[in-house]
Amino acid sequence: MNDKIAEEKARRVLEVIAESVAETSDDEILEDMRAEGKDPAAVAQEVRSALFRGVTAFKKAKLRAAHEQHERQVEELHHQNFSLPDTPAAMRALLAKILTLVPEYGPALLTAQYRDFSELSDEDVRQHLVQLAHLGAMEDPRLREGDG
Amino acid sequence: MPPRAYLSPSDLLDDLGITEPGEIIVEALATHCGATILEQPLAGCEARLIGYGDRAIITVNSASSVERRRFSAAHELGHWVRDRGRVAAACSEEMLAGRWQDKGRESGANRFAADLLLPDPIFRPRARNRPITLSSVRDLGVAFRTSVTATAIRLVELGSLPGMVVCSGPKGRLWFVRGPDVPKELFPLKAPGKGSVAYDLLQGKTDAGGAEVDADNWIDHPDAGHYEIHEDSMRVAKDLVLTLLWWKDEAQIMDLDEDE
Numbered sequence: 157m158n159d160k161i162a163e164e165k166a167r168r169v170l171e172v173i174a175e176s177v178a179e180t181s182d183d184e185i186l187e188d189m190r191a192e193g194k195d196p197a198a199v200a201q202e203v204r205s206a207l208f209r210g211v212t213a214f215k216k217a218k219l220r221a222a223h224e225q226h227e228r229q230v231e232e233l234h235h236q237n238f239s240l241p242d243t244p245a246a247m248r249a250l251l252a253k254i255l256t257l258v259p260e261y262g263p264a265l266l267t268a269q270y271r272d273f274s275e276l277s278d279e280d281v282r283q284h285l286v287q288l289a290h291l292g293a294m295e296d297p298r299l300r301e302g303d304g
Numbered sequence: 305m306p307p308r309a310y311l312s313p314s315d316l317l318d319d320l321g322i323t324e325p326g327e328i329i330v331e332a333l334a335t336h337c338g339a340t341i342l343e344q345p346l347a348g349c350e351a352r353l354i355g356y357g358d359r360a361i362i363t364v365n366s367a368s369s370v371e372r373r374r375f376s377a378a379h380e381l382g383h384w385v386r387d388r389g390r391v392a393a394a395c396s397e398e399m400l401a402g403r404w405q406d407k408g409r410e411s412g413a414n415r416f417a418a419d420l421l422l423p424d425p426i427f428r429p430r431a432r433n434r435p436i437t438l439s440s441v442r443d444l445g446v447a448f449r450t451s452v453t454a455t456a457i458r459l460v461e462l463g464s465l466p467g468m469v470v471c472s473g474p475k476g477r478l479w480f481v482r483g484p485d486v487p488k489e490l491f492p493l494k495a496p497g498k499g500s501v502a503y504d505l506l507q508g509k510t511d512a513g514g515a516e517v518d519a520d521n522w523i524d525h526p527d528a529g530h531y532e533i534h535e536d537s538m539r540v541a542k543d544l545v546l547t548l549l550w551w552k553d554e555a556q557i558m559d560l561d562e563d564e
Contacts, residue, residue: 215321222320222332229340233361261354281346284354287363291356 211227238289244278254288257298261288311337313419325430325448328419330377331335334362341377349412353383361386371451375417381415383409388511416456421450422458431459436467436483436550437514438536453540456548457481463482466551468492470522472502473543486551487560496547497521501537505545512538519556522549531556 177185189196242246255261276284288294311319316333331341339353339360346352346365350372354361362380364373386409430447434440436459438452445455453471460467466485471478476495482488484490496502498519504510514536522535534550551557 212321215319217328218333218336219320219322219327219329222335223329226331226335226340229335230342233342247336280347283363286337287342287354287361288356291354291359291361293354294357296356 233286233290238286240285240289241283244281247281247285249276250275251276251284254293254299258293258296261293272298305548313416313423316420317423322423323426325426328426328448330381330421333420334377334381334384337381337385339381342375351380353380355384371445372489374421374449375451375454378417378420379413379418382413383401385415386412392496408415418454418458419471422448422454424462427458428462431463433465435460435552436460436463436465436536436548437510437534438538438548441548452538453546456546460548466554466557468549470496470502470547470549471540472496472506472545472547474506478544485557487557489560490525490556492522492549496545498549502533502545502547504545505537516552520550522547523556527559528556 169278186196189199316336316454320332320336322328332435334341338358340361341362341364343366345364345367346363348367350365352363362377363377389449395560407419416555430444431462439457441452441459444459445452448455454468460469460483467483468480468486470480472495473563480492497520501510501515505512512532516532517535518529519531522533532553534552535547537545540546
């Protein structure tokens with residue numbers, strides 16, 4: 157609780173400072189800096205560098221977060237249980253139905269070597285279904301219409 | 305579902321603050337674009353893309369080298385961000401190594417991958433003054449964890465010495481990339497000449513190698529026989545030979561400049 161109060165106080169102080177700076181003219185700021193013996197160009201460069209460092213750190217944090225998210229997603233794909241048919245034959249039938257109703261998946265699921273659907277191994281079929289389920293493609297309205 | 309905004313390779317790298325080769329983590333870049341990269345054994349292709357809505361899964365062949373896996377993943381990511389509406393693809397070794405020059409989807413995805421994994425602002429300073437040889441390509445490939453073909457193209461495009469990359473098969477030249485300092489008059493022959501290392505490679509007579517060869521083994525120009533050129537060739541896939549040509553002695557280029 158104390159931390160929150162301190163944070164709120166600090167935020168208000170910063171807001172007052174920001175308002176004060178915003179209301180001050182450029183000439184007044186330059187005059188104040190020179191009066192304090194500071195070089196405006198050097199201070200401007202320092203501020204630019206600090207901002208650049210801040211922005212870069214923020215972006216690199218996004219890179220780290222994306223990498224962590226990737227690892228979580230791979231973990232999910234390997235361990236998440238999807239509701240798939242019990243037998244290889246039923247899985248194959250489901251994939252065949254998907255390829256009929258959503259034919260745009262054909263180029264990815266039937267590669268140069270496996271032009272014939274029947275040549276896909278049971279494991280290939282299961283992996284395709286897991287990936288499609290992970291993406292939510294099993295909920296495609298075209299598949300539901302196909303049930304009718 | 306809102307359409308995904310197109311992100312160019314430079315947008316993507318900038319978004320994630322990438323400034324060093326080691327930070328080019330293709331899995332993180334893909335995640336940023338809504339795609340998850342998986343490594344699994346694949347038969348019949350090097351990589352596969354399945355997309356649905358704003359998410360995709362890219363599967364790359366776990367049996368391939370890390371350089372090939374990275375390039376394949378970046379290539380599929382190129383399909384994902386470039387070819388909106390086309391949600392599925394399976395790309396073979398030939399598509400990844402053999403298509404660079406046309407205006408088709410595969411060349412576009414290869415170009416995207418090269419720009420993503422070997423970005424100009426990061427690659428150019430490291431390529432400066434590097435000889436246009438396979439040895440340079442291998443050194444840079446280690447730093448960027450990239451394939452020979454992609455790295456060779458970037459060395460020729462962004463390096464500071466004059467060179468050309470040519471990819472040949474049994475029926476002749478498949479594609480070539482000319483460096484910015486090589487005049488347009490210097491056009492490669494339709495097939496490597498009998499005095500070239502690439503010719504021997506395609507005949508199965510040698511493994512790989514570099515040599516000074518007469519320029520008329522490679523260049524279709526009336527005066528080519530008067531000059532020498534450095535050739536470094538290797539097999540990059542079954543029936544595909546990659547050649548780096550380097551005008552180590554720049555006389556041919558300078559003479560052409562004087563003629564103008």
